[in-house]
Amino acid sequence: MADTALAQEKLFALRETISRMEGKTLHRLDGGPKASLSQDLVRIAENNAASPLPFDIPPLDRVLDGGLPRAGMAEIRSGELRNAGAATGLALSLCAFLQGHQDEADGSPAAVLWVGERTVAREAGEPFAPGLRDHGLMLENLVYALPRKLEEALWLAEAGLTSRAFKAVVLEIAGNPRRFGLSESRRLSLRARHAGSLLLLLRQGGGEEAGSTLFRIAASPAPSGFYRLPDGSLLSGTIGAAGFSLAVEKSPKPASSPLSQAMTIEWNAHERLFHEPEPRLPLYRKPAAAAHPGADLSASSDGPDRKEKMGSVLAFSRAS
Amino acid sequence: MRLTALDEKALGLGLKRGQGLAEAKAMCPDIDAIKAEPEADAGFLNALADWCSRYTPLVARSGMDGLFLDITGCCHLFGGEENLLSDALARLAGMGLSVSGAVSHTPGLSWALAHYGKAGSIAERLVDPARAERVLSPLPVAALRLEADVLEALSKMGLRTIGDLLDAPRAPLVRRFGQRLMMRLDQALGREEEPISPRLPVAGLSVERRLAEPVGREEDLLFLAGELSRAMLPMLEQRGLGGRLFELSLFRVDGAVFHVHAGSSKPLRDPRRMEALFSGRFAALKDELDAGFGFEIVRLSVCHAEPLEIRQMDMGAPVDTSQTLADFIDQATARFGADCLLVPVLRQSHVPERASAFLPAQEMPVRAVSSIQSGSASPFRPARPIRLFRYPEQVEAVAEVPEGPPVQFRWRRTMHRVVKAEGPERIAGEWWVDGEEAPTRDYFRIEDEAGRRYWLYREGLYEREPGMPRWFMHGFFA
Numbered sequence: 001m002a003d004t005a006l007a008q009e010k011l012f013a014l015r016e017t018i019s020r021m022e023g024k025t026l027h028r029l030d031g032g033p034k035a036s037l038s039q040d041l042v043r044i045a046e047n048n049a050a051s052p053l054p055f056d057i058p059p060l061d062r063v064l065d066g067g068l069p070r071a072g073m074a075e076i077r078s079g080e081l082r083n084a085g086a087a088t089g090l091a092l093s094l095c096a097f098l099q100g101h102q103d104e105a106d107g108s109p110a111a112v113l114w115v116g117e118r119t120v121a122r123e124a125g126e127p128f129a130p131g132l133r134d135h136g137l138m139l140e141n142l143v144y145a146l147p148r149k150l151e152e153a154l155w156l157a158e159a160g161l162t163s164r165a166f167k168a169v170v171l172e173i174a175g176n177p178r179r180f181g182l183s184e185s186r187r188l189s190l191r192a193r194h195a196g197s198l199l200l201l202l203r204q205g206g207g208e209e210a211g212s213t214l215f216r217i218a219a220s221p222a223p224s225g226f227y228r229l230p231d232g233s234l235l236s237g238t239i240g241a242a243g244f245s246l247a248v249e250k251s252p253k254p255a256s257s258p259l260s261q262a263m264t265i266e267w268n269a270h271e272r273l274f275h276e277p278e279p280r281l282p283l284y285r286k287p288a289a290a291a292h293p294g295a296d297l298s299a300s301s302d303g304p305d306r307k308e309k310m311g312s313v314l315a316f317s318r319a320s
Numbered sequence: 321m322r323l324t325a326l327d328e329k330a331l332g333l334g335l336k337r338g339q340g341l342a343e344a345k346a347m348c349p350d351i352d353a354i355k356a357e358p359e360a361d362a363g364f365l366n367a368l369a370d371w372c373s374r375y376t377p378l379v380a381r382s383g384m385d386g387l388f389l390d391i392t393g394c395c396h397l398f399g400g401e402e403n404l405l406s407d408a409l410a411r412l413a414g415m416g417l418s419v420s421g422a423v424s425h426t427p428g429l430s431w432a433l434a435h436y437g438k439a440g441s442i443a444e445r446l447v448d449p450a451r452a453e454r455v456l457s458p459l460p461v462a463a464l465r466l467e468a469d470v471l472e473a474l475s476k477m478g479l480r481t482i483g484d485l486l487d488a489p490r491a492p493l494v495r496r497f498g499q500r501l502m503m504r505l506d507q508a509l510g511r512e513e514e515p516i517s518p519r520l521p522v523a524g525l526s527v528e529r530r531l532a533e534p535v536g537r538e539e540d541l542l543f544l545a546g547e548l549s550r551a552m553l554p555m556l557e558q559r560g561l562g563g564r565l566f567e568l569s570l571f572r573v574d575g576a577v578f579h580v581h582a583g584s585s586k587p588l589r590d591p592r593r594m595e596a597l598f599s600g601r602f603a604a605l606k607d608e609l610d611a612g613f614g615f616e617i618v619r620l621s622v623c624h625a626e627p628l629e630i631r632q633m634d635m636g637a638p639v640d641t642s643q644t645l646a647d648f649i650d651q652a653t654a655r656f657g658a659d660c661l662l663v664p665v666l667r668q669s670h671v672p673e674r675a676s677a678f679l680p681a682q683e684m685p686v687r688a689v690s691s692i693q694s695g696s697a698s699p700f701r702p703a704r705p706i707r708l709f710r711y712p713e714q715v716e717a718v719a720e721v722p723e724g725p726p727v728q729f730r731w732r733r734t735m736h737r738v739v740k741a742e743g744p745e746r747i748a749g750e751w752w753v754d755g756e757e758a759p760t761r762d763y764f765r766i767e768d769e770a771g772r773r774y775w776l777y778r779e780g781l782y783e784r785e786p787g788m789p790r791w792f793m794h795g796f797f798a
Contacts, residue, residue: 082732082734082772083772084707084796085705085706085707085772085773085774085796085797085798086771086772086798088706088707088796088798089706089797089798090798092706092798093798111645122710124707124796125705125707125708125709125710125795125796126707126708126709126710127664127676127706127707127708128672128675128676128704128705128706128707128708128795129664129665129666129675129676129677130666130672130675130676130704131703131704131705131706131707131708131795131797132664132706133666134703134704135706135798139664139665139666142663142664143645143649143661143662143663143681144661144662144663144664144678145652145660145661145662146659146660146662147656147660148656152656152660155655156652156656156660156661159648159651159652160648163644163645163647163648163651164644165644165645165647165648166645220770220771221770221771221772221773222771223739223740223767223771224740224767224771224773237740238740238742239703239740239742239765239767239773239797242773242797242798243771244798245771267798
């Protein structure tokens with residue numbers, strides 16, 4: 001009996017050490033009275049780390065240990081470059097989510113630094129200001145960097161974090177570059193935690209890789225929602241709120257929350273909030289002839305009442 | 321091929337300027353002819369002009385072989401005109417150049433003396449205004465910087481020295497040789513102003529330090545930059561200014577001069593931040609800044625300054641992010657250049673690729689903190705993708721003719737089946753930019769089976785516009 005208690009105490013001490021090294025809050029895993037031995041430690045750790053922002057989506061909050069952390073490094077990756085839209089969208093949604101909460105908190109704008117990548121910009125397009133604004137980001141507070149090399153990108157991300165000017169830094173990298181290893185990842189994560197900002201590592205078209213991130217999410221696109229009409233009904237056949245399918249590959253709390261299957265969430269750009277998808281309407285297999293909602297655009301040529309050509313050809317009209 | 325310039329030895333052999341190379345080779349078979357490089361000569365003269373800015377900021381080039389230095393108000397720093405001239409000539413001679421110079425109250429007189437004056441002591445090359453006419457009269461008329469045809473006409477008339485011109489009545493001379501002759505004469509004597517145009521703009525403020533022992537290490541240079549910034553501080557404070565563009569001039573022992581520029585996005589006065597800017601610039605320059613045997617003069621100038629208001633510090637307030645943001649932008653720009661950090665801005669255009677632009681972050685004015693909730697995807701606004709291809713990529717699409725949305729399309733060798741489509745949103749070209757023939761585009765928002773959302777457009781209309789319509793991929797939605 002005494003032996004098991006001693007072993008548990010040792011085990012708890014080890015967990016405590018690891019948690020401290022990872023900069024996480026401690027969890028009372030067993031809920032027993034032994035955990036109270038280090039309650040003051042728990043309190044200190046909780047004071048150090050600002051409380052995470054809850055998404056108000058219970059399964060996601062559970063897996064991510066309370067929601068979006070305000071400080072530290074997190075990874076979002078897209079397995080293929082053609083899913084770059086979804087991964088970028090999710091990362092920017094998280095930034096906009098943070099900006100929205102910052103506005104509510106103290107009114108000062110939360111600046112965002114986006115360190116881009118040249119290959120991705122060529123393969124998947126460059127940021128488009130009207131679209132970013134529609135997505136919920138405040139353009140006045142966005143700085144986009146396009147460095148030439150990975151070393152420059154790392155320097156920019158680190159300097160951005162150190163300056164404490166940004167609430168969120170998005171570091172985009174293509175694939176799994178050799179020069180971005182464990183030590184770089186550890187260094188950036190420490191910087192982010194120290195600066196109290198969120199560093200989102202956006203890995204485009206890369207595989208799973210160990211790193212010193214709080215969590216890692218594989219983002220892929222999911223079917224979008226529908227437009228909601230003023231009377232509350234949904235308009236079928238429309239492309240509404242953007243849907244993301246998230247597979248949490250690494251969780252800050254792996255012991256207490258088993259990694260769940262991919263879940264789908266939608267981003268409401270107007271409210272700058274995430275929500276769970278609504279019950280779906282049956283999808284159209286084939287798009288209707290006039291696909292724009294409510295617009296009955298008639299075909300402007302080739303109508304049935306086109307007049308026949310009259311007479312015989314005397315001279316050809318100009319070909320161009 | 322002709323000879324354009326000769327050294328002393330070649331002149332001694334009897335060769336002349338303008339002589340054919342073949343003829344010269346026939347006269348002296350073992351001469352060494354080098355191809356003339358006017359651009360390299362001009363570059364060398366510019367480098368010399370930079371070097372001369374150790375005496376005065378106003379240095380102008382004169383033709384291909386001379387420099388004008390406006391030393392008004394600078395002489396006392398070097399112990400008088402005579403010391404300045406002898407110092408400059410000695411240093412230039414030390415570099416292996418044969419130089420002659422003169423000091424007078426007009427550029428014209430200095431030029432004449434430097435080119436045609438008797439070789440003698442330095443004192444004879446210093447002319448005060450009272451002696452100007454006496455010094456000028458024995459010199460040949462060529463010393464007046466005149467055109468070749470005027471010189472020829474003058475020599476035909478028997479007017480050989482400037483003294484002959486001074487004695488002659490002015491009106492007939494003007495009638496015969498034009499206004500220019502008298503203008504040059506008046507300029508040389510100081511009756512008429514002659515401005516010189518400095519090669520580089522004169523900095524509003526500058527501080528320099530001359531070193532007894534040359535330094536070459538980056539840390540020493542940074543330390544000096546910091547010292548100079550601290551010396552600059554009271555001058556900026558007195559004028560209520562802050563610098564936007566700084567220049568650090570480094571004069572190397574062997575005569576080379578380096579200019580390191582560092583810009584700031586906000587008016588700046590704080591010596592520590594100025595030092596940080598230059599540390600970023602030094603990191604970016606790396607090998608371009610070759611210290612060689614070391615630098616002997618270091619000068620910090622403010623090229624562009626703006627008013628800087630002083631604000632009382634607030635102890636309780638949170639950290640001002642706009643200041644830290646400006647610091648970060650300055651640092652990154654100093655290291656990687658202005659086109660590395662960009663700010664997206666919206667522009668007034670309905671053509672998608674013109675609706676968004678990136679401006680260098682450093683050039684953006686201080687952004688006002690807007691309290692407006694800009695994050696709103698209004699349902700009344702057409703949706704736009706978050707990533708846009710710079711060059712739209714062509715796709716093969718199957719679509720209903722003439723104006724239906726695509727049913728499926730092949731992009732980058734992959735087939736995508738369309739599940740949902742919205743459109744068309746018709747965007748015509750801007751006739752005032754693209755001309756009236758620009759094809760119309762019909763944009764569709766597309767969602768494929770996997771849920772990826774694309775922005776596709778068909779360029780051209782069936783039957784109504786010339787050419788076959790084609791389909792393009794233009795961007796990704798979130």
